[in-house]
Amino acid sequence: MRSSVVGQLIRKDLVLYWKPIFTATAAAAAALALVLAGGETPVFVGVILFFIALILAGHMLPLMGIANERKKQNLAFLMSLPISSIQYTTAKLISSLILFLIPWLTAVIVGVWIIDTRGIFPPGVLPDALILAFLPLLGFCLITGAVLVGETEGWGIAANVFCNIVYPFFWYFMLKVPALMANVKSPTVVWNSASLTILAWEFALAPLMLGLTYFIQSRKRDFV
């Protein structure tokens, strides 16, 4: 049976990159298992590993799946197929999103479940945890855009470095915003305007970055 060329390109990426995604998902699962074990040190180490696993998945995937394809000269092979550059971009965005969302969504859903039901963290931590969990998604969108638009691994690495600098500053910013920290220890989840505003921004920025990537790619005159 023959499906669309874009469909075949997506399928190809799933075949090529399932191992690193499986590894990232397994690492996030191991981190959450550590959290479930309880105790101050395992919970602290588990939370740190949880974010590292998501950040690694979001940062490595665009470098492996997009930048490497150019570096290893596979792109000329793909572009010899009956597709346009914008179809290639579509395939890359969809396959990368699928691959990233597998570990990210799994980890976030399990994380929310742990906060909600296991009594390890106070439920009031949920809004801040979700804000933090969105950061790797934004990093993924930024790095994906950078390697697609910039066309070199260098742009991907620069975006990677930028994200790694921004993350600790963002954490520091959260600690300094009283409205975000006020309900962290609350026995119920409190959605105040500060947390909702930041989440809304994060929620909007992800599609905005991918949309901008798509727009810039559609205006390119030279592709390979």
Add this chain to the structure above:
Amino acid sequence: MSDPAIELSGVRKNYKYFSLDNIHLTVPEGQIMGLIGPNGAGKSTTIRIILGLVHQDSGEVRVLGHRMPAEQIAAKWDIGFASEDMRLYESLTIGWHMDFMRRIYPKWDAAYARLLLKRFGLRADQKVKGLSHGQRVKATLLMVLARKPKLLVLDEPTTGLDPVARHEILRELTAVMADEGRSVLFSSHNTHDVEQISDRVTFIDRGRIIDSMDKEVYLERWRRLHLEVPHGVELPVLPGIIGVRRDGRLAIATANAFVPDLAHAYESSGARVHSVENMTLEEIFVANVEYSREEVEA
């Protein structure tokens, strides 16, 4: 009369340090066109414009009747493209790539693909990572040929291959070209390969097409005349002679439009014609490039 397989007219493309300048190129259906040029001449840029991967700044490009780059998707269903800098996925097997192509191309010929696999000495379960350069080129060509394209565009496919691998690939290409409906654009700086398989030859240098005609016409028209020029004799300036190199009493005149009258004209001027030699395509190419550069600089 059918449309040409490839037709470029007045194509221009400007980069910071390189420009394609007013390219006119026609590859008639069923013909094999060799595109010869030194490194950096503009062969790959021209080919990428033909495939719609690079957009020309001005000029018209039609491939298999499709306007490029606007109709590149429709055109590429019938184009087989392979280039020296094209690689398959290292971590996957040749068989996986064959299956990938089969899923995309309705005309994929699985039996022919298996035949090519055997002829090229490859195995479907081999990972691309473990292949030699020659095997990688053969595997790439397999992917291109088994999809049965109407137009083959090959950008330096034999670069870096050992003589045996080159021979195998040229033999397969010659066999494929027995299909008279198939057109081929074959770029190379190896004139020997182009001479073996091409009907027509186009020379490109510094972003300009400097000459384009039937290969046989080139070989017929280009000659080198070895002369002995006695003291006091001045060689006449003759039409069709593009350059004369003198070394004492001896001179070599290069003709790009040789007729026997040229030799007679030298004889009449007092020079003695020792011999008139045919030139190889490589010699013609080099002489053509040098002449073209002198013309531009003058």
